[in-house]
Amino acid sequence: MESLKLPKDSMLGASIVTLTGNTEAFIENYKGIIEYTSEVILLQGKTCKIEICGKRLNIVYYTNEDMKISGWIERICYFV
Amino acid sequence: MLQVIRYLQGYLTIRVQGFSPERFMNLCSNHHLFLWNIVNYGDYYTMNISLKNFYKLKGLTRKTGTRVVITGRYGLPFLSVRMWRRRIFLAGLLGSLAFWIWMSGFIWAVEIDGNYFVTTDVFQDFLNANGIRTGVKKGQIDIETLEESIREHFDIVTWTSARIDGTRLLIQVKENDLIKMDEGKKETGINKENTGMDLVAQKEGVIVSMVTRSGVPLVKAGAEIQKGDILVEGGVPIYNDDGTVKRYDYCVADADIMLQCIYSLAEDIDEKHEEKKYTGKEKKQPFLILGTRKISTPLLGRKFEKYDVIEEKHQLKLFKNYYLPVYIGSYLVREYEVEEEIYTKEQVKELFEGKIQKFIETLQEKGVQIIEKNVTIKRAFGTWKMDADFLAVEKTGVSQKTRLVQVEDISLEEEPGAEGT
Numbered sequence: 001m002e003s004l005k006l007p008k009d010s011m012l013g014a015s016i017v018t019l020t021g022n023t024e025a026f027i028e029n030y031k032g033i034i035e036y037t038s039e040v041i042l043l044q045g046k047t048c049k050i051e052i053c054g055k056r057l058n059i060v061y062y063t064n065e066d067m068k069i070s071g072w073i074e075r076i077c078y079f080v
Numbered sequence: 081m082l083q084v085i086r087y088l089q090g091y092l093t094i095r096v097q098g099f100s101p102e103r104f105m106n107l108c109s110n111h112h113l114f115l116w117n118i119v120n121y122g123d124y125y126t127m128n129i130s131l132k133n134f135y136k137l138k139g140l141t142r143k144t145g146t147r148v149v150i151t152g153r154y155g156l157p158f159l160s161v162r163m164w165r166r167r168i169f170l171a172g173l174l175g176s177l178a179f180w181i182w183m184s185g186f187i188w189a190v191e192i193d194g195n196y197f198v199t200t201d202v203f204q205d206f207l208n209a210n211g212i213r214t215g216v217k218k219g220q221i222d223i224e225t226l227e228e229s230i231r232e233h234f235d236i237v238t239w240t241s242a243r244i245d246g247t248r249l250l251i252q253v254k255e256n257d258l259i260k261m262d263e264g265k266k267e268t269g270i271n272k273e274n275t276g277m278d279l280v281a282q283k284e285g286v287i288v289s290m291v292t293r294s295g296v297p298l299v300k301a302g303a304e305i306q307k308g309d310i311l312v313e314g315g316v317p318i319y320n321d322d323g324t325v326k327r328y329d330y331c332v333a334d335a336d337i338m339l340q341c342i343y344s345l346a347e348d349i350d351e352k353h354e355e356k357k358y359t360g361k362e363k364k365q366p367f368l369i370l371g372t373r374k375i376s377t378p379l380l381g382r383k384f385e386k387y388d389v390i391e392e393k394h395q396l397k398l399f400k401n402y403y404l405p406v407y408i409g410s411y412l413v414r415e416y417e418v419e420e421e422i423y424t425k426e427q428v429k430e431l432f433e434g435k436i437q438k439f440i441e442t443l444q445e446k447g448v449q450i451i452e453k454n455v456t457i458k459r460a461f462g463t464w465k466m467d468a469d470f471l472a473v474e475k476t477g478v479s480q481k482t483r484l485v486q487v488e489d490i491s492l493e494e495e496p497g498a499e500g501t
Contacts, residue, residue, distance in 0.1 A: 032106035038120045059118035059127075064109045 013046035017076065025052060025069040025076075033062075041069060049079040090131035090155030093117075097124040098146030107140045131157060180398075187216050188247040189395060189403040195253050197236050203251075206233060214405060215371075218244060226251075246401030276314030276330030276484060279477035281305045285341030288473055295333030311337055311477055315484040327487050332479065339476040343448075345439050345468040349431060352462065354418045361415040369393070369407040376411075384415040423464070432457060432466045440470070448474040 009016050009029055018026040027043065027050070034049065035042040036059070041052045057071035096104055101124075108115055108129075113136060118127040129137070134150075141148050153161075163170050190212065192203045207213065210229060212221060227240040230253065239254035279295065284306045287299055295312040299305060312335045315328035361384070367376035393409025423431070432455070440450055452471035457464060 032109070033102040036102050036105070036118070036120055036125070037122075057120070059115075061114065061116035062105055062109055062118055063114055064112060 015043075015045040015048075015050060017050065019073070019076075022054075022073045023070060025073060026066065027069070028066045030067070038071075047080070051075075051077040051079065053077070086130065087155045090153070090157035091128050092131060092134050092150050092154070093126055093128055093152035094134070095124050095126050095149040095151050096146050097149070098144065100144055101125045101146055104140060104144045104146045107144060108137075111136065111140065113137070113140075126151065131155065183404075184247055184402065185218050186247060187212075187218060187221065187244070187249045188214055188405050190214060190249045191251065193250065193252045195237075195255065197255050198234050198253075206230070207251075212249070218247075221249065246397075246399075247403045248401055276328065276482040277332040277479040278310045278314045278482045279312040279333040279335055279337070280480045281307055281309045281311055281339070282476050282478055283307055283339060283341045283474075285339045285476075287311075288338040288340050290335060290337045292333075292335040294331045295335065297335065305339070310480075310483070311335065313484060314482040325487050328484050330482065330484075330486075333477075333482075335477060336475060337477050338473050340451075340471065340473050341476075343439075343443065343470040343472055345436065345470070346466065347432065347435055347468075348463050348465045349423065349428060350463050351422055351459070352420055353423065355421050356416045357419050359415045359417055363413040365411040365413065367393075367409060367411065369409075371405045379413065384413065386418065387413050387415045389413050428457065428464045432464075435466075436468055439468075443470070443472065446474070448472045 312333035
């Protein structure tokens with residue numbers, strides 16, 4: 001895989017989480033939302049679940065491919 | 081950019097409530113229905129969705145068992161709906177717009193510039209006769225023919241330019257300053273054909289200098305002349321060998337004759353005179369002129385016994401040159417009292433000096449040079465009398481038909497008789 005230089009996310013089905021400080025998160029490669037409250041957003045990735053905890057969490061936009069979350073992010077957890 | 085597209089397409093804010101709003105959101109994203117601004121409020125969520133996508137939600141809500149309520153409508157498709165609610169306002173807006181466009185098709189002010197000999201009143205009458213007045217349609221005015229007709233109607237006008245500036249018709253003219261001289265020349269030209277023209281004195285005086293261009297001078301510099309004296313004769317005599325006049329070659333006498341003469345001016349002023357004294361009491365009466373109708377507020381308070389009125393009005397215009405047939409203005413009514421006063425010597429002197437100055441100016445306009453002036457001011461029986469004599473030099477001589485009678489040519493008449501014998 002390394003030698004072929006293929007993108008890891010598409011091959012492994014890994015989610016990409018891009019953080020800007022602790023106020024913005026940009027997430028790709030996921031299946032859907034399991035839970036959404038203003039404190040917790042739980043997402044179903046392809047291989048694991050991603051939990052984003054914080055305060056005043058908002059979903060700026062939500063599509064099939066990517067989503068953007070704004071708010072005060074305190075913790076990101078992965079559940080395999 | 082994205083927001084502009086969203087606005088044009090129209091979008092809704094919806095409130096989603098029910099068993100599993102998360103599932104609803106997942107289904108939306110799977111069906112490629114774009115959602116944004118998703119906010120959780122505990123037991124319900126609000127989010128934005130485009131108007132087009134909203135119609136596709138029906139199946140999804142049934143499947144997930146959620147309730148969707150529209151809480152806000154935004155964008156262009158809803159603007160028309162909102163406008164329909166305010167249709168009277170909209171109609172008024174469009175109506176006024178149409179009204180302004182319609183009104184801008186008329187002339188609301190006619191301005192004439194550059195006229196001096198032909199007064200503005202005369203011009204207005206001429207324009208009225210030609211159907212050009214305020215309120216006439218712009219399309220009815222043919223600039224070219226208007227310019228041409230002005231030039232044709234007024235000989236004095238040598239150049240015209242008419243243009244429409246907004247709702248104002250601007251007419252600029254140039255007049256011929258030399259018209260009077262031309263007229264004079266024409267006169268001499270006509271008489272040239274008939275007989276000779278003499279130059280006759282208009283005034284009595286002493287000739288200072290004389291330059292004759294055509295004709296036979298009868299007087300010399302230094303000569304004293306009376307009014308009506310012939311100065312230059314308009315016929316050049318051709319003599320026979322025996323010294324008698326054979327015939328006269330008629331011409332138009334032309335000469336520069338400078339005459340020293342006396343102008344006198346007598347004026348008198350009553351010592352007593354009435355003077356207006358404003359009491360300082362003023363009243364303002366605003367008015368409004370709409371087309372030809374005048375609306376004014378009534379004058380309040382005590383009526384003045386003696387007063388004068390100053391009118392001031394402005395024509396309303398929109399922007400720089402959209403003139404409207406509406407004037408606003410006011411009358412200023414000023415009260416005055418008449419008081420009898422007696423002139424002092426200084427005042428009288430000043431008044432007389434003003435009169436003399438005016439008189440000199442009118443003389444100078446005519447081309448008269450003042451060499452000397454002699455003024456006496458006297459007071460007698462309550463009046464001031466002034467006598468002023470001016471020693472002046474001016475050009476003299478007016479054309480007049482010559483009194484010379486053509487000598488009958490005897491020799492020519494005799495010749496046919498001689499042949500017969």
